[in-house]
Amino acid sequence: xxxxxxxxxxxxxxxxxxxxxxxxxxxxxxxxxxxxVLKIDRTEPKDLVIxxxxxxxxxxxxxxxxGRLDLGNRTKIGQKGSSGLSRxxxxxxxxxxxxxxxxxxxxxxxxxxxxxxxxxxxxxKIEDTNMIYIPNDSVRVAHPDEARYxxxxxxxxxxxxxxxxxxxxxxxxxxxxxxxxxMPSEMLKTEEVSTQSxxxxxxxxxxxxxxxxxxYGISNEPYAKYVxxxxxxxxxxxxxHPDWLLYxxxxxxxxxxxxxxxxxxxxxxxxxxxxxxxxxxFLKRGANCEGDVANExxxxxxxxxxxxxxxxxxxxxxxxxxxxxxxxxxSQDISTMMPKPPIRLDQADPYAHxxxxxxxxxxxxxxxPIIILNLVKKRxxxxxxxxxxxELYPAVTYLNxxxxxxxxxxxxxxxxxxxxxxxLCNVLDRLSLIAENVVKRxxxxxxxxxxxxxxxxxxxxxxxxxxxxxxxxxMQTGVLRTNCVDCLDRTNTAQFMVGKCALAxxxxxxxxxxxxxxxxxxxxxxxxxxxxxxxxDTLSLQYGGSQLVHRVKTYxxxxxxxxxxxxxxxTLSRYYSNAFSxxxxxxxxxxxxxxxxPSESKPHLWELPTDFYLHHKNTMVLPxxxxxxTYWWTGGILSYLPLPYDEVPCEENKKKxxxxxxNKYDESIDTYTEFFRPYELSCFxxxxxxAMTNSAREFMPKTVGIDPSPFTVRKPEETGKSVLGNxxxxxxxxxxxxxxxxxxxxxxxxxxxxxxxxDSGTDKEEEGAPSQRSTPVKLTEVGDSxxxxxxxxxxxxxxxxxxxxxxxxxxxxxxxYKRFVHLGQNQHKVERSSQQKTDSRYFENVISLNHISYFPxxxxxxxxxxxxxxxxxxxxxxxxxxxRGLVQSLCKDDILMYREYIRNRCM
Numbered sequence: 001x002x003x004x005x006x007x008x009x010x011x012x013x014x015x016x017x018x019x020x021x022x023x024x025x026x027x028x029x030x031x032x033x034x035x036x037v038l039k040i041d042r043t044e045p046k047d048l049v050i051x052x053x054x055x056x057x058x059x060x061x062x063x064x065x066x067g068r069l070d071l072g073n074r075t076k077i078g079q080k081g082s083s084g085l086s087r088x089x090x091x092x093x094x095x096x097x098x099x100x101x102x103x104x105x106x107x108x109x110x111x112x113x114x115x116x117x118x119x120x121x122x123x124x125k126i127e128d129t130n131m132i133y134i135p136n137d138s139v140r141v142a143h144p145d146e147a148r149y150x151x152x153x154x155x156x157x158x159x160x161x162x163x164x165x166x167x168x169x170x171x172x173x174x175x176x177x178x179x180x181x182x183m184p185s186e187m188l189k190t191e192e193v194s195t196q197s198x199x200x201x202x203x204x205x206x207x208x209x210x211x212x213x214x215x216y217g218i219s220n221e222p223y224a225k226y227v228x229x230x231x232x233x234x235x236x237x238x239x240x241h242p243d244w245l246l247y248x249x250x251x252x253x254x255x256x257x258x259x260x261x262x263x264x265x266x267x268x269x270x271x272x273x274x275x276x277x278x279x280x281x282f283l284k285r286g287a288n289c290e291g292d293v294a295n296e297x298x299x300x301x302x303x304x305x306x307x308x309x310x311x312x313x314x315x316x317x318x319x320x321x322x323x324x325x326x327x328x329x330x331s332q333d334i335s336t337m338m339p340k341p342p343i344r345l346d347q348a349d350p351y352a353h354x355x356x357x358x359x360x361x362x363x364x365x366x367x368x369p370i371i372i373l374n375l376v377k378k379r380x381x382x383x384x385x386x387x388x389x390x391e392l393y394p395a396v397t398y399l400n401x402x403x404x405x406x407x408x409x410x411x412x413x414x415x416x417x418x419x420x421x422x423x424l425c426n427v428l429d430r431l432s433l434i435a436e437n438v439v440k441r442x443x444x445x446x447x448x449x450x451x452x453x454x455x456x457x458x459x460x461x462x463x464x465x466x467x468x469x470x471x472x473x474x475m476q477t478g479v480l481r482t483n484c485v486d487c488l489d490r491t492n493t494a495q496f497m498v499g500k501c502a503l504a505x506x507x508x509x510x511x512x513x514x515x516x517x518x519x520x521x522x523x524x525x526x527x528x529x530x531x532x533x534x535x536x537d538t539l540s541l542q543y544g545g546s547q548l549v550h551r552v553k554t555y556x557x558x559x560x561x562x563x564x565x566x567x568x569x570x571t572l573s574r575y576y577s578n579a580f581s582x583x584x585x586x587x588x589x590x591x592x593x594x595x596x597x598p599s600e601s602k603p604h605l606w607e608l609p610t611d612f613y614l615h616h617k618n619t620m621v622l623p624x625x626x627x628x629x630t631y632w633w634t635g636g637i638l639s640y641l642p643l644p645y646d647e648v649p650c651e652e653n654k655k656k657x658x659x660x661x662x663n664k665y666d667e668s669i670d671t672y673t674e675f676f677r678p679y680e681l682s683c684f685x686x687x688x689x690x691a692m693t694n695s696a697r698e699f700m701p702k703t704v705g706i707d708p709s710p711f712t713v714r715k716p717e718e719t720g721k722s723v724l725g726n727x728x729x730x731x732x733x734x735x736x737x738x739x740x741x742x743x744x745x746x747x748x749x750x751x752x753x754x755x756x757x758x759d760s761g762t763d764k765e766e767e768g769a770p771s772q773r774s775t776p777v778k779l780t781e782v783g784d785s786x787x788x789x790x791x792x793x794x795x796x797x798x799x800x801x802x803x804x805x806x807x808x809x810x811x812x813x814x815x816x817y818k819r820f821v822h823l824g825q826n827q828h829k830v831e832r833s834s835q836q837k838t839d840s841r842y843f844e845n846v847i848s849l850n851h852i853s854y855f856p857x858x859x860x861x862x863x864x865x866x867x868x869x870x871x872x873x874x875x876x877x878x879x880x881x882x883x884r885g886l887v888q889s890l891c892k893d894d895i896l897m898y899r900e901y902i903r904n905r906c907m
Contacts (some may be wrong), residue, residue: 004181005669006121007217009166010034014091014108017066019073019084020136023106024060025094027244029667031679035062036241040106042136048097048104052240089130090224093164093246099419100149100598102142103135107232109164109246114688116255118302119311120675122688123169123253123270129158149598152605155588161538162228162251167674170249171222171272174302174318175445175476178311179647180220180657182472213664213896220849221656222247223365226272226298231594235521242658251297252538255529256693257306258524258710260512264689265308267503269531271539272298274324277615278589279854280582281486281544282341286330291357291617295487295543296324299535301499302408303506306689309675317446319439320366321480321495323487326376326388327358328395343387343485352395356632359399359409361636366479367644368407371438372396373494375484378415385485389413402630405752407641410441420555427555431494435501435893436461442478443467444502451511459508459515468643474509477642488543489550492536495528496552503528513711520556523710530693544580590614665900716903761892 010028018024025038035057057065066085073084091108096103111127133140133522142545163170169177219242222661223228229248237245245637251271258265276292277284284294300320308314319641329347349355363368374392376385393411400408412434419425443466455463480498484490500518508516508525519526529552537547561763587605596605613619640648647653662669673679695710809817878888890898 004183004216004218005171005217005671006167006177006181007658008668008671008674009243009246011036012092012166012214012247014093016088016091016106016108016132017069018086018088019069021073022086023088023134024066024085026066028062030674030677031667032059033667035059036243037062037065038240038244040134041138042134042729045103045135045139046099048099048235050135050236050239052244054241054266057690089132091130092124093454094233094244095126095129095158095246095248096154096229097235098232098594100146100153101600102140102146103133106132106134107158108132109158111159115163116270117266117675117688118168118174118268118304119314119316120309120671121165121166122675123163123165123170125253126158126162126164126248143600145598145604149591149605153591154583155584156592161252161542162247162248162250164248166246167671169222169247170270171205171224171226171247171579172220173298173300173320173445174316175320176647178445178447179475181311183218183649206442213665215662215664215669217660217662217666217669219658225274225276225292225361226251228273228275228593230275234594249273252535254534256527256531257689257695258527259406259694259696260710261708263512265507265510266302266304266306267511267531268302268304268691269302269535270302271535273539273542275593278593279586280589282332282334283586283611284325284615285332286325286346287327287354287358289354289616291327291354291359293327293358293362294325296322297487297539298322299377299499300496301503301506303503303510305510310671311447315446315448316504317444317510318476319499319506320476321482321498322362322366323491323495324358325481325487326374326483326485327355328388328390328391329354330388330391340384343384344393345387346790349395351629352398352632353627353629355392355395356399356627360637362479362481363633363641364645367477367640369410369441369478370413371410371441371478371480371481372410373434373438373480374413375416375482375490375494376413377417378413379418379525382757386487390776399632402632404638407638416484416494427493428497428552431497432501434494435498437500438480439502440464441466442480443474443476444505445476445507446473446506448473448510450509453511454509461516462508465505473649475643477644486544488536488540489548492532492539492548493552493555494548496532496536499532500525500528512624518711520714521713521715522594523695523712523714526699526714527693527695527710586611611647663900665897665904667904684882 008029010029012030013028013032015026016023017026020042024039026035027038030036037053037055037057039051041051041055070085089108089110091110092112093109095107095109098107108130109126109128109135110130113127114125115124115125122204190701222230226249227247228250229246233245233247249272251273253270255266255268265815274292274296276290276296277288277294279294281295287293298320299322300318302316302318304314304316325341328345329349330343330345332341332343334341336779359370372392374389376389376515378386378389380386393413396409396411403409414430414434416427416431419427419430440461445467449472466477468477482491482498484495503524504513504516504518505512507518532544533548533551536551540546540548585764590611591598591605596608608614634645636650637645640650667673696708700706700708701714881888
């Protein structure tokens, strides 16, 4: 049992009950064994009055409490016609509380959907929310502009790419979360532990001298930059139990299953969008006065062996990279209605003050080296993008002269657009070289030491791998920061190439491949590319208003001709969004993040000519102290580099942790029960792991005789993804299971499109060519049935059998087959008659095989009898004895288990 474990949020199911004077919010854990109650006053017209009942109820106590509330709130004693307590809504979490010009609203999560699973910790996506006005109608003071603010607030679609978890901190990286769990127990003991009452700590076995197995439950503060509802929870954060606080991130989360000869490996991609200086494309550019940049997104790819769930026993690896606007004071004037408004520098910054603040944040969170990959254009007929490069490079040069040489900020400038237009240059080859250099310098995180085979037979690229090595694994130090002008199309392709290179190293260190190298057109890279394209489309819609215009296939120059028309439509969609809807979206974001808080004493949100002063605090209040122009980093950072300051065990970071001493059987750290839920009746077909994108089911070809390895290069038309077509989720699941078999599926009465995102433009050209996969047959007219049957009969032998039967096998194959037949003939039991015993010539050609198996009907010589250890025999024997009525004395573990049962259930 580990000495520390993450604390699970015990409020996962909510029910809101309503009376005329109060709302009662009853929250319970997933098993519904522990309950908490929150009382919200409805008689205050503009103030939020919340009382947190500190008592933890069981199910019976909650029923009695609700019964008393129902009886006490009826208008007449004994009246049964109208209930005094009515059930209002069921929910899964609190987004927060918000007020405009009247009273407060509560925003509740009413629908959720599981999107990923990391070490037994589920990650959910918000599917629907409910916004409820708290004050009673009798005390409500109406305001004419309240409804308009409500509509603006709800323009932020919470059902679109907002994520949360009850037990995993999504605002931090996997490296941070696991580093906190591995802190020495001596440091955890120094933390203040919440005291328990005598009743809670009473132990009926305390006189027997049995030791209590203590586990330190750890919870940490979220990273405020990536939390989007922090201001909505600010009002209640200090007044309620932490279990009521549910922090939400915005961005992207996707997970797919990579099957390596049946071994499941989960590939997870999490993108965290910054809530600081957040907004839309042309309205948020550059950086604000605090060093927060526009369109800042932290992308983390997590690879873990799904056959072992535990954080302590499992194998986990992660790699983090960042995108963000150029950290300068710059903007674009959209009043001219041009597709590419001119870039202008708003303020002179000779001492790179804003860049220093930005890179100071990155040094604290990621360590060194910070590597900048600048993809903007260098040569232009009219200066446009190059203006940013001419300002960024001197700023980095200025800041580097004060840093130690080993921690300098690296600057890589590469005109990706110019290389794309050249017919002689391969963009992705160049990106591969940059990615290899970057990953070697920063390293990656893995929570287990290197395999012995990696040490005994090291790869030539493995020796000079960077990062920080420990006895228990590796840590990533530093990060790659990629930017173009919009940080959308070019940036996503560059990040994909870096992620692909890191993925090869991650799979290599987990023992999945023999060399840290992955090639295009393999099932593994296809799966990873689809994840990154979904990731890029989602981030592009959030910031730019449309999906990606240029994708990985565009830069590989294998995109179909129909892709050009799609690119034109995406460009038009992006232009329309930027010109007509971005201003309303920006107002909604400002209101949701509480950057603007409505008040009757100041202008309304829609009356403001600009939101510049809302995001630049120094325009309203002069700073009390000025930062140094030379020592531009936060004190204490350099002494810990290259490690990130946020992850070192110093006193300041220990203050961010909450540590509780718990018993190892406590429900608040029981990840097993939280994940498997043995108290629920579940259907295997509805499990998340089965519905997850699967490399073998959706990317591997469906023909017989194909190498099942996900690292084998396939032909472009061999992907199994295109079999699915456009179907509903249920039909798609059924079709996926049918096409997973090697035999062709039965004909379908409905036309199923065989085009996909990968090869939709070449389907018409390849209709007459023999398919490399089993595609469902479309039923057509009666006159066409004979021709279709004829085409089906004359399909090539290689497609049906995996090899051409007309070709004579080679001599090596014949020799192997003869040996196999000879072995099979002598494999069965030889009847030894008296005549055969005397004839020695009969045994000359018989191969002597020694039986290992003791089973009489077994013909496999490599099977051994299963061995049962002594402990298992003792358990079985005690079970049999108990069935006969002979009960043995309890052992030490039995007493411990019974003691925990008595404490949890009866006290």
